[in-house]
Amino acid sequence: MDFAIGGLAASGAALFSNPFDVLKTRLQLQGELRARGHHAVFYKNVFHAGYVVAKNEGIRGLQKGLSAALVMHGIRNSIRLGTYQWLNRNGYLTDSQGKTILYKSAVASAMAGAAGAFFGSPLFLIKTQLQSQAAATIAVGHQHGHSGPVEAFMLIYNKYGITGLWRGLSGTLSRAVVGSSAQLTTFAITKDALKETELFKGNPMCSSLVSSIVGGVFQTVLMTPFDLVSTRLYNQGVDAKGKGVLYSGLIDCFFKIGKSEGFFGFYKGIGANYMRLAPHGALCLLFWDYLKDLQIRYVEAIPQKS
Structure with missing residues (x-):
């Protein structure tokens, strides 16, 4: 159940964050391997990019790669969050007072993130290539010309075999290790700290929201270079x-x-990237905490056999 909850929470968050993922991908590919001032600028910033995409590709252009993103986030985070929660629930990441141990949380979240990244890599590959596809007048990066996620999967597999689906794995593994350890560790430590304050006592959803925002800041700053390399x-x-x-x-x-x-x-x-990670991370961890609470209540409501 821990694994299903993690995947469901992440897929729900992806519905809201995918448009920013599309914009982030376009901005990261713009001016590839060219110095500033020596390439065309179609997207000046995230807001301008949103306007340009909507104008040239319609509102649906902002949700390119959504189906691949939903499945990808579900797979990655069912493993990442499920593994982390299982370790945490069994006391491997906390001390005798139930507080998170920094180095144990960092190692566990990094390993869980890497495992999720490995299994989700083919869909991350397809998602990125679908999101990069743009109208000819605003295209950046290589244009693969896929008609959809299933066609992309079959084309890559038929031409390059199973290894072709895992191309770029080194980039997403490094991205996952850095991003996951930064996000989950700062989330857990911030949440522990907030529990000690009067303002957040008895308000777990609020503390989860604040903690996820803090985690998103650390995740964005540390992960962005690896995320850009992964996209490329x-x-x-x-x-x-x-x-x-x-x-x-x-x-x-x-x-x-x-x-x-x-x-x-x-x-x-x-x-x-922050506008993608902040709502995605906040909603994902918020949904995750909420679903975990529902799970606990459900288990407690089941009559125990004597």
Whole structure:
């Protein structure tokens, strides 16, 4: 049940956050491997990007890749949140007073995040490629031309085999390890601290909301460079053997971005990324806490056998 709750919470949150994911992807791909001032600028910022996408592709353009995103978030977070909750519920992450132990939480959330990222990677690949597809006048990055998630899955599998579906795995694993450990650890520690204050005593939903916002800030700042690299690895074109034509792997991608776009190139789309992560993280963790409470109440309501 812990795993189903985690997946359901994340899928529900993705309904609201996916438009910002589309905008973030476009901003991250804009000016790929080009210095500032040496490429066309279709998207000036997250708000302008939203206007441009809606104008050229309609409101539906803001929800590109939604079906793949819903399934992907469900798979990733059923594993990530389910594993973390199981470890926490069995006392592996807390001390004798029930408070979160920092290093144990960080390690557990990183490992759980990596496991979720591995199994969700094919859908993350497809989601990214669908979100990058744009009207010709505002297109950035490689355009794969998929008609939908099922067609994309079959095309990639038929041309490049099972390994083609896991292309770019190194990027999403590093992204997940950093992002998950930052989010879940700061969420748990902030929530522990708020429990000690008079303002939040007896108000668990409010403390969960505040804690998730704090977690979102840390997650965004630490994860954005890895998220950008992951987007680039997933979206790049490939040769006949399925090898990337721009980047050979994680380290090569970091090196080329740093050399061509500079330090701030790693933070392209950070505004859109926070506007995606903040509501997604807040809603996901809020739904997660709410569903966990419902589970506890349901278990307590079941008559116990003597």
